Amino acid sequence: SDSHFPIPIIPADMDYSQHFPYFFPSRSSDDDDGSAPPRKIRFADIGCGFGGLLVGLSPLFPDTLMIGMELRDKVTEYVKERILALRAANPGQYENISVVRTNSMKYVPNYFEKGQLSKMFFLFPDPHFKEKNHRRRVISLQLLDEYAYALEVGGIIYTITDVDELGDWMRSCLEDHPLFEAVPEEELEADPVVRLLSSATEEGQKVARNGGQTFRAVYRRISEKE
Numbered sequence: 001s002d003s004h005f006p007i008p009i010i011p012a013d014m015d016y017s018q019h020f021p022y023f024f025p026s027r028s029s030d031d032d033d034g035s036a037p038p039r040k041i042r043f044a045d046i047g048c049g050f051g052g053l054l055v056g057l058s059p060l061f062p063d064t065l066m067i068g069m070e071l072r073d074k075v076t077e078y079v080k081e082r083i084l085a086l087r088a089a090n091p092g093q094y095e096n097i098s099v100v101r102t103n104s105m106k107y108v109p110n111y112f113e114k115g116q117l118s119k120m121f122f123l124f125p126d127p128h129f130k131e132k133n134h135r136r137r138v139i140s141l142q143l144l145d146e147y148a149y150a151l152e153v154g155g156i157i158y159t160i161t162d163v164d165e166l167g168d169w170m171r172s173c174l175e176d177h178p179l180f181e182a183v184p185e186e187e188l189e190a191d192p193v194v195r196l197l198s199s200a201t202e203e204g205q206k207v208a209r210n211g212g213q214t215f216r217a218v219y220r221r222i223s224e225k226e
């Protein structure tokens with residue numbers, strides 16, 4: 001249950017110096033007079049699983065802070081250990097990625113301020129096939145309101161799945177939502193992040209090994225539809 005992990009009441013309650021010590025030097029250091037505004041997380045990988053996307057993105061955007069949100073305790077611990085091991089083996093690298101254990105369906109607004117994020121990822125989310133379980137899907141019109149709140153105007157939401165029905169569902173929720181519009185195909189081809197969607201995560205690699213098809217929907221947060 002949710003009582004087993006701490007949840008910030010508001011985003012400012014999070015102490016990110018634990019997550020990103022390299023980017024949050026202790027207040028007593030000489031070159032930090034305490035006046036610089038704290039850096040903010042810009043990318044969120046929702047249901048990050050074993051963290052493959054974060055590990056793939058980290059060197060592409062070394063100055064951008066990114067966080068994975070994962071519900072399973074053991075998986076979250078694994079990602080923490082994985083990041084610490086990468087940092088130890090590659091000094092100065094992988095300092096910009098971290099993970100929190102949380103239920104993203106309930107707590108996204110507790111972690112992110114309005115317009116804080118520039119990218120959100122939903123890679124191979126659980127399909128919840130039965131109609132009565134559709135309300136458990138991590139993309140829905142209601143949850144898109146929360147994601148639209150956390151994303152800046154111009155920010156991008158990336159989704160991918162190997163389940164065609166879920167792919168249709170995610171695309172139609174995004175299509176129907178007034179604050180998202182599809183990113184044109186030419187732009188996707190030029191976006192280095194798009195390649196990682198199917199290749200970087202553990203689930204994506206499994207699908208690729210089995211020769212499975214994938215269904216992608218990538219949408220931009222807009223201020224309102226024309």
Ligand code: SAM
Pocket residue numbers: 046047048049050052069070071072075102103104105106122123124125126201202203204
């Ligand atoms: N994105 C990863 C990948 O592509 O390899 C993991 C995909 S896995 C099929 C879905 C993940 O979402 C699982 O690790 C699961 O624990 C996590 N998850 C499911 N519901 C969640 C929720 N409400 N909040 C956070 N994580 C959740």
